[in-house]
Amino acid sequence: DSGVTQTPKHLITATGQRVTLRCSPRSGDLSVYWYQQSLDQGLQFLIQYYNGEERAKGNILERFSAQQFPDLHSELNLSSLELGDSALYFCASSVTAGTSYNEQFFGPGTRLTVL
Amino acid sequence: SQKIEQNSEALNIQEGKTATLTCNYTNYSPAYLQWYRQDPGRGPVFLLLIRENEKEKRKERLKVTFDTTLKQSLFHITASQPADSATYLCALAQDSGNTPLVFGKGTRLSVIA
Numbered sequence: 441d442s443g444v445t446q447t448p449k450h451l452i453t454a455t456g457q458r459v460t461l462r463c464s465p466r467s468g469d470l471s472v473y474w475y476q477q478s479l480d481q482g483l484q485f486l487i488q489y490y491n492g493e494e495r496a497k498g499n500i501l502e503r504f505s506a507q508q509f510p511d512l513h514s515e516l517n518l519s520s521l522e523l524g525d526s527a528l529y530f531c532a533s534s535v536t537a538g539t540s541y542n543e544q545f546f547g548p549g550t551r552l553t554v555l
Numbered sequence: 556s557q558k559i560e561q562n563s564e565a566l567n568i569q570e571g572k573t574a575t576l577t578c579n580y581t582n583y584s585p586a587y588l589q590w591y592r593q594d595p596g597r598g599p600v601f602l603l604l605i606r607e608n609e610k611e612k613r614k615e616r617l618k619v620t621f622d623t624t625l626k627q628s629l630f631h632i633t634a635s636q637p638a639d640s641a642t643y644l645c646a647l648a649q650d651s652g653n654t655p656l657v658f659g660k661g662t663r664l665s666v667i668a
Contacts, residue, residue, distance in 0.1 A: 473655055473656075475658075482644075482658055482660035483599070483646075483658040484658075488654075496654065496655050498655060528596075532598075543601035543604055544656060545601070546598030546599045546600070547598055548597060549597070549598050
């Protein structure tokens with residue numbers, strides 16, 4: 441158990457809909473990362489938050505957005521869903537302590553199926 | 556363009572042998588490189604990290620090397636066991652500190668008893 445929790449585990453929805461994925465980082469971790477994993481693309485970085493602020497952005501679509509709340513949990517919002525958005529979505533967290541090389545701890549993921 | 560490639564999608568080896576997985580990258584100057592293990596339907600689990608100024612790192616039966624001239628990392632599992640069967644991902648970070656990781660697509664290792 442990594443200490444990172446994600447809900448829900450599975451989500452089935454229809455095209456055009458909007459969903460929210462939730463992540464709670466490990467206690468004390470200030471950084472949260474969101475990744476998307478599909479069979480053909482592998483694990484792709486979407487966005488990072490650090491202590492409530494957006495830190496880095498990857499290949500995140502404009503239909504997707506995220507935020508990190510004061511209690512450090514994070515939500516990833518996916519809207520106007522398309523079939524191609526079906527994937528596993530992972531959240532990861534890491535310790536921040538100045539210059540460091542910390543590993544990331546991944547949650548169990550949310551499997552999104554868009555029908 | 557920037558690329559990170561793991562040499563093969565799948566690798567089958569006999570129990571007790573050494574598994575060697577390769578990770579090559581182009582147009583990156585990573586500050587460090589990490590290896591993760593991922594089991595089906597689960598999140599990746601961190602295994603080892605090696606910095607740009609390190610040549611080799613070991614942890615129990617695992618060894619990773621990092622050659623910044625060749626732009627390559629090798630990941631070795633010695634005395635492999637069926638329980639080592641999983642997908643192994645290499646990931647690099649371009650900066651020190653907490654930066655996003657760029658992942659390879661992984662190599663699925665099967666250790667046959």
